[in-house]
Amino acid sequence: MPRFVDRVVIHVKGGDGGNGCASVHREKFKPLGGPDGGNGGRGGSVILVVDPQVHTLLDFHFRPHIVAPSGKQGMGSNRDGAAGEDLEVKVPDGTVVLDENGRLLADLVGAGTRFEAAKGGRGGLGNAALASRTRKAPGFALLGEKGEARDLILELKTVADVGLIGFPSAGKSSLVSAISAARPKIADYPFTTLTPNLGVVSAGEHTYTVADVPGLIPGASEGRGLGLEFLRHIERCAVLVHVVDCAAPEPGRDPISDIEALEAELAAYTPTLQGDSTLGDLAERPRAVVLNKIDVPDARELAEMVRDEVAQRFGWPVFAVSTVTREGLRPLTFALWEMVASYRAAQPEILPRRPVIRPVPVDATGFTVEPDGGGGFVVTGERPERWVAQTDFNNDEAVGYLADRLARLGVEDELLRLGAKPGCEVTIGDVTFEWEPQTPAGVDVVPSGRGTDARLNQSERPTAAERKAARRERRRPSGGDV
Incomplete structure (x- = not known):
């Protein structure tokens, strides 16, 4: 028997962005032809669309989890990964979208009205896009950004005269x-x-x-x-x-x-x-x-x-x-x-809503640094958190690139201004670092091999070459000297 459902809680998630590719072009007589890693594809978004043929929220009652497709990973030969397709979800005319706190997000009235419920993540850049004057052949690529995930409340308000x-x-x-x-x-x-x-x-x-x-x-x-x-x-x-x-x-x-x-x-x-x-x-x-x-x-x-x-x-x-x-x-x-x-x-004529563009002020830093009460600091901001999420921390060169970006943004200067001490914990997003101000971030990179960064050699973490040597040692057959 059909059921009428006019209020549901759904869990939506945009697709993850694909990882970038770290690749070097190789062909006969050109052993090092330059970086050619492609970018990862963006993740698909979850979009709510009003459909006059839908009259109830019953489908969401039984299937509340909605996930959009993720983007594909980039490949060599400058091949970008495929983008994830947007997932269009049909809702009845008169659906109201609320967040977890009951705040109105969208009022979907009229056939074809759309609302982006969860945004897909950006694809990571390949090493071809990361090449610069000082870093001609990057040995790393950026990871894809995670898709937006949140819980939404859908309420159906009958459209009647x-x-x-x-x-x-x-x-x-x-x-x-x-x-x-x-x-x-x-x-x-x-x-x-x-x-x-x-x-x-x-x-x-x-x-x-x-x-x-x-x-x-x-x-x-x-x-x-x-x-x-x-x-x-x-x-x-x-x-x-x-x-x-x-x-x-x-x-x-x-x-x-x-x-x-x-x-x-x-x-x-x-x-x-x-x-x-x-x-x-x-x-x-x-x-x-x-x-x-x-x-x-x-x-x-x-x-x-x-x-x-x-x-x-x-x-x-x-x-x-x-x-x-x-x-x-x-x-x-x-x-x-x-x-x-x-x-x-x-009633006044209803005009189509125009997109509102709010430029970022020229003097806006885009981040904030606050003490955590235990001797450490917490850095919040869209760009720093996104950069950290896109960094492969198993690659020293990628970590050095992240340090350069944070230094250019002004995070290092702000930490010094607030009295940060060497070795104190600095948290950005889901990652906590031990801050070392003596690392010369933001200066010209000295080439030191793909996947490595000379500025991090003094740290206790094993370098990429050391990790490779350790893997060879583990793979060596036991049984005495040969």
Whole structure:
């Protein structure tokens, strides 16, 4: 049986960027023809796309993990790795994207609307792209950047022109079925409707949509009943219609008290969209009142008695209808269309959103250095953290290249200014270093063999040549001298 799901938590991850390639061109009579390692391909991004054929978030309920393809590694002969394809994920019209803290990220309305949920990582540069005047044949390449990973909340807010609200068993589902081709479940017990029902209504040459919101009760804005689950579906409605059951058997209830109780819940409800909604605040939406079930004699008498009083107290148009005999339905459908059309026409024109480009200030360093409270320092910033993540720490030349980049950015000077001592721990991203200020970072590189850096020879770490010799020693067969 199909299920209606209107709120899910998904885990999205962009594809990782491919690693760059460290290669040297070799051919006959050209043993060292220069670096020719290609760049790694970028990782694919996860993109949410509005599709009119999708009406629920059910697929995400069963498959919440979404991962985009990663980029391929670069190869020799200047061959770049293939980029990972963007993964387009279809979502219903009216989907709202929130972060883990409930902050609004995107309001997806209209077929084809797109939102980049997780960005793919950049591909690492090959050694051909890293060659310079002083480093003519780099013996290293940059690693690919990891794709963005985060948790998102998707909420579906029904896109409808008219929202029907009322107490349970007020006849909202019957009204939708009577004025449209929708066939919602109808029964004589409260909370029959557990999911919003959407119907298309024809008023002459015009059509509009009507949403049946599950029954509300006092305290709905605080979570009682089904209030918080479905109050969100009225946020996009241009017109709100109070459906009042004039044949309600409960003592102490009357149409005016029912309307006032629901209006108090609407006033207490805080919409997620708030100022970002193009329809404004809920209190400003046009209202109408439908006095339902006048086919019952007592209900008709009550409707005639309170009709003028409701119109005078609230100032809204009032309609007396019967979904059984269809009395009063035709004037109601045309009146609702006029209210929808006039309200839509009064709203400002929605202009396509333009991308906002915020240039980085000239004097911005792009990083910050703060003490960690234990004698060390923590460096934060987009560029330093990305550079560290792209560095192969098993390659001395790559580590020296990283030191040069950090020195040119000003990290060394900032550490000295803050009083960093030799040997103190400096953390950038997920890597912690022992800072050695005597390393002449930022100066011209003295060639010392591919994969090595003369500035790091004094460190206790084994060099690339030492590691290669150790591997040969381990592979040498045992059994005495030969």
